[in-house]
Amino acid sequence: MDFRVGDDQRALAEGIRAMVAGRLPLERLRAREGDDRAIGDDDWAALTETGVFALTLPEPAGTGLGMADAVVVFEELGRALVPGPLVGTFLAASAGLVHGAAEGGAKVGVHDAGAGPILVEHLASLDGLLVFGSGGGRGARLLAPAPDSAGAERLLAPLDPLTPMWRLEALPDGEPVADPEDRLARHGALLTAALQVGHATEALDLAVAYAKERHQFGKPIGSFQAVKHMCADMLVRAEVARAGVHAAACLADAPDVVASEAQGAGCAPGEFFERAVRGAKLLADEAALGNARGAIQVHGGMGFTWEVPLHLHLKRARVLSTTFGTPADQAAAMAAYA
């Protein structure tokens, strides 16, 4: 057993980080705040060229990697606040559901069929929409083409300025997607959890950097234990969640390990994998939300403004915490596995 992040995975993450820093820096992304389309076609092409959506497709169409590699990549996308229908497009590409998803020709969104108003993200950009059962549950349906945004109500004040939203009166039925073992729902939750770990990590890094540089009472505020201990708690939240996400990703790649671990735990393999993913999503949601809040507190008044990007991390984390099940959904489902 070697559960360290491998050298190849570190290199992959650094490559994505460098690409995003060069091609999709935050000031460029923020130029589209309030836009119908949160990410431009050329920026989407940059992601596609890097192979982000085809990571797990076999060569030559993809790079033949696993979910353990995909989560490392999605952590970087979360850190950098890259907007757009990232998870749905990855799922559609990896399962071959929508032509062109892997190559940048099609964007696919996700939607949780829960109670309450039907709010769909990125609708104007979408070529397809994957609809999942409520609370990260089973039964995926594919709407392709996606519902026409022209017939939907564009919301004028979406929480996240880089996640445009539309309200629909009703969703068409769409086509049921063959999804053995709820693979799409689980992998979608896992990738969303990876984005959240990215947000948690970036919020921590921003807080620590500020705590070192900001002086009050003649000292860096990070020398005060009240601030230092908040930062320590943020690291703990991020690292525990990351371990959970990475473990679930390893299980996604290793059915043999799932089978043997499930046997030891006295449950079906599918249940064991669901437990790993739901637990990871729960802790990742909490880490992203908790660390964004913590980083805002460390930044004081500036944290409450648009001058620093922490509000974007907090808002994106809230958006992501409502897809593939809320923390409350995950916790309720996890109780069965005690």
Place this chain on the structure above:
Amino acid sequence: MDLRYTASEQAFRAELRGWLAATLPAVGEPPPHDDWPARRAFDLRWQHLLFEAGYAGVDWPVEGGGRGASPVEQLIFKEECERAGAPYVGVNFVGLLHAGPTVIAEGTRAQKERYLPAILRGEEVWCQGFSEPDAGSDLASLRTRALRDGDHYVVTGSKIWTSYAFVADFCELLVRTGDEGNRGITWLIMPMDSPGIEIRPLRTIAGTLEFAELFLHEVRVPVANRVGEENDGWRVTMVTLSFERGTAFVGELLECVRLLRELRQLVARLGLQGDAGLARRIGHLVAAFDALWALTKRNVSEATRTGVPGVGGSVFKLSFSEHSQALGDLAMEVLDRAALCADPLLGSDGSALGNDEQLAAWFKAISSTIAAGTSQVQRNIVGERILGLPRSR
């Protein structure tokens, strides 16, 4: 990132599991908590069984007489022992996990030959004399004084939190031989039958006599019992800490997983399974303990490559201790008035409520943010050594 065990790791697990299944039925139930002579006999017998089977000092290097198992094998060892319900390390704790590794790393050849085999065979018990009433988190301020008198040190002072003191043969003792601070400290082996040692039990919050206070009145300790150089004891102590391979709390973590499972069964028996708030708190703890198990595997994997568990040790302890407290609090709420006594109680269906064990775990969890480095000290370590924030002091 790979969670697959290698063939040799699987073979290690299978062999150990077979041995535990064959051996444990004859081991019997542990004696009552406060019957120290019986506990000593029970724990030493278990250690001797481990020794005869080649599992004594599984984490010790081969040159120290141990098995030299890899960190992953150490993890498997602790996991299998906990799952099989094997006896806890008990009175062998200090010898196996602290004093022995220190002697291996820093002792003379004569000291290794004298002390190590007896620890491994389950013949001698050690205790620890580090903390003092006025030197807790700030251990380097310790004041127990050792004055040189020929080929002896004459030691006067007091020590606290000394578990197993009543049944120990030796004490690993930190004394002040030089100036203030961590450069004036020396590491000694003090025979517990030396004249001048007074032991006063300290009753814990759980009512048990786990700890003791040691009062040392001019205790004569041979200079030959010094490990490392005079005034170099702080470094000697730190070397031992580097023996940790990320497996320190494996038994406690798996115990919490078991207690949570029993709590959920109790919730069902009490007809509380429809309580959504309760269910979510249980579910949250499942997620937390699962992730901490994953973090354990990560730390062990780091230790395999680098020799130390990386940043993970403090991170693990901070998170685990708080979740173990959350579990304890939840159990107390579920048990309601049944948690008001530690006598084993039966529910209306005639089966055990488990209140005795949950109550003990609740108390133990309270100590977990204090013992082995308080959570406040751990947060300083994380903040300063991992995040690089400026020192507070």
